[in-house]
Amino acid sequence: MTTFVDRVELHVAAGNGGHGCASVHREKFKPLGGPDGGNGGRGGDVTLVVDQDITTLLDYHHSPHRKATNGQPGAGDHRSGKDGQDLVLPVPDGTVVLDRNGNVLADLVGQGTTFVAGQGGRGGLGNAALASARRKAPGFALLGEPGEARDIVLELKTVADVALVGYPSAGKSSLISVLSAAKPKIADYPFTTLVPNLGVVTAGSTVYTIADVPGLIPGASQGRGLGLEFLRHVERCSVLVHVLDTATLESDRDPVSDLDMIEEELKQYGGLEDRPRIVVLNKIDIPDGQDLADMIRPDLEARGYRVFEVSAVARTGLKELSFALAGVIAEARAAKPVEVATRIVIRPKAVDDAGFTVVLEEDGIYRVRGEKPERWVRQTDFNNDEAVGYLADRLNRLGVEDELMKAGARAGDGVAIGAEDNAVVFDWEPTVAAGAEMLGRRGEDHRLEAPRPAAQRRRDREAERDEVQREFDDFNPF
Incomplete structure (x- = not known):
């Protein structure tokens, strides 16, 4: 059964915002007490948080779909809906978040580091919040926004100070088991180690972590063996340790050629040229191993490597x-720049930034893109005429109609607000008056109807009064 997973594709969905409520306060002797619809609750966020107790992405391998809860709708009597509960997903230290195209979204290093992978939708405003001096009793409310949903890739890059690299069966697992309290699986056949092992070492006053990287063979950087899967785990290390087998039973191998091969694979992988190297000649407890170590050590030191002869079995040379590793790590830590407090960078909006764009596309559609117009469209209930009129007011105040005129739009031209896969398309009618004075009865907007002459409107009002009077006369027996 798989117990270690260092790369998963995760499908996250934040919670939807709750809808606002359109309600009118009613009580005895006050049948129309004014709007009292509450706002909808905010949808829950999906947040990734670094947890030092988590060492694998196994949970997300088995359950790749994660969703936060939705916000609750508002209610009458000014009652706002309950916010959705945020979904917190713990991830190992060193997790890199990427989109499906491979672009890095976040690099999570350090206990408690967070990243919002999915933003919850805003709750819609109720009609009480939409009331104004000119729109005293709105007959509509705003819809809640849908939560953000996207696919992300999580990659784990082990956070370790020392990385042990070398051929399979070179003795890396044995070495990490005697240097630290780690208990990896150890056997005398290649590819015993299928996952990186991590251990903590204490040397004097210095405490550091050490990891072994399995599966490095010729062609590892191109995907042979397990190397490509686990080479990422050496990217964060401060020092590379080449573990060379001085007692290999393969006639076509020797420690120097093994070192050259591993260095070539690291070069092909890239990004590790500046890391200091240390060479460990392992298995010197075997007579032939000691003889070979004595033979090749001068050559390795001539190349500039610091060489140590050790035996994980006999536990010689380990101290x-x-x-030595503690000294190199202490120097690397001292050379790191001092971390400063997080600074907030304020980038003011340009004075000529309208907040949206209008582009004429090849098919003759004028496409409007911008955070505000697209959000307003998502919040509009298109089954309510008054809500559509309110949207028209907002777009007009933002200057969308003026920009359409400048772009050459004419009456009847198609206008789309939003992206191609989720846009609202309508036929544009310019010179449409805007304002609450255009509103009629609750839930209606005269801008969506053909204009009537003033005389016709007067006759309609008189007919309505006559109809009311007739109903009253029929009801009154006296």
């Missing part, structure tokens, strides 16, 4: 190696 010198441990303190």
Whole structure:
């Protein structure tokens, strides 16, 4: 059964915002007490949080679909809906978040580091919040926004100070088991280690972490063996340790050629040229191993490597190696720049930024893109005429109609607000008056009807009064 997963595709969906409520306060002797519809609740966010106790992405491998809860709709009597509950997903230290195209969205290093993978939708305003001096009793409310949904890729890059690299069966797992308290699986056949192992080492006053990287063979950087899957785990290390087998039973191999091959794979992978190297000649407890170590050590030192002869089985040379690694790590930590407090960068909006764009596309459609217009469209109930009129007011005040005129739009031209896969398309009618004075009865907007002459409107009002009077006369027996 798989127990270690370092790359998963995760489908996250934030909660939808609750709809606002259109309600009118009613009580005895006050049948129309004014709008009292409450606002909808906010949808829950999906947040990734680094947890030091998590070491694998296994949970998300088995359950890749995660969704936060929705906000509750508003209610009458000014009662706002309950906010959706945020969904917090713990991830290992060193998790990199990418989109489906491979672009890095976040690099999560350090306990408690967070990243909002999905933003919850805003709750819609109720009609009480939409009331104004000119629109005293709105007969509509705004809809809640849908929560953000997207596919992301999580990649784990082990956060370790020391990375042990080398051929399979070179003794990396044995070495990490005697240097630290880690208990990896150890056997005398290649590819025993199928996942990176991590251990903590204490050398004097220095405490550091050490990891072994399995599966490096010729062609690892191109995907052979397990190397391509786990080479990412050496990217964050401060020092690389080449573990060379001085007692290999394969006649076509020797420690120097093994070192050259591993260095070539690291070069092909890239980004590790500046890391200091240390060479460990392992298995010197075997007579032939000690002889070979004595033979090749001068050559390796001539190349500039610091060389240590050790035996994980006999536990010889380990103290010198441990303190040497502690010294290199202490120097690397001292050379790191001092972390400063997070600064907030304020970028004011340009004075000529309208907040939206109008572009004429090849098919003759004028497409409007911008955060506000697209959000307003999502919040509009198109089954309510008054809500559509309110949207027209907002777009007109923002200057969308003026920009359409400048772009050459004429009456009857198609206008789309939003992206191609989720746009609202309508035929544009310019010179449409805007304002609450155009509103008639609740839930209606005269801008959506053909204009009537003043005399016709007067006759209609007189006919309505006559109809009311006739109903009253029929009801009154006296």
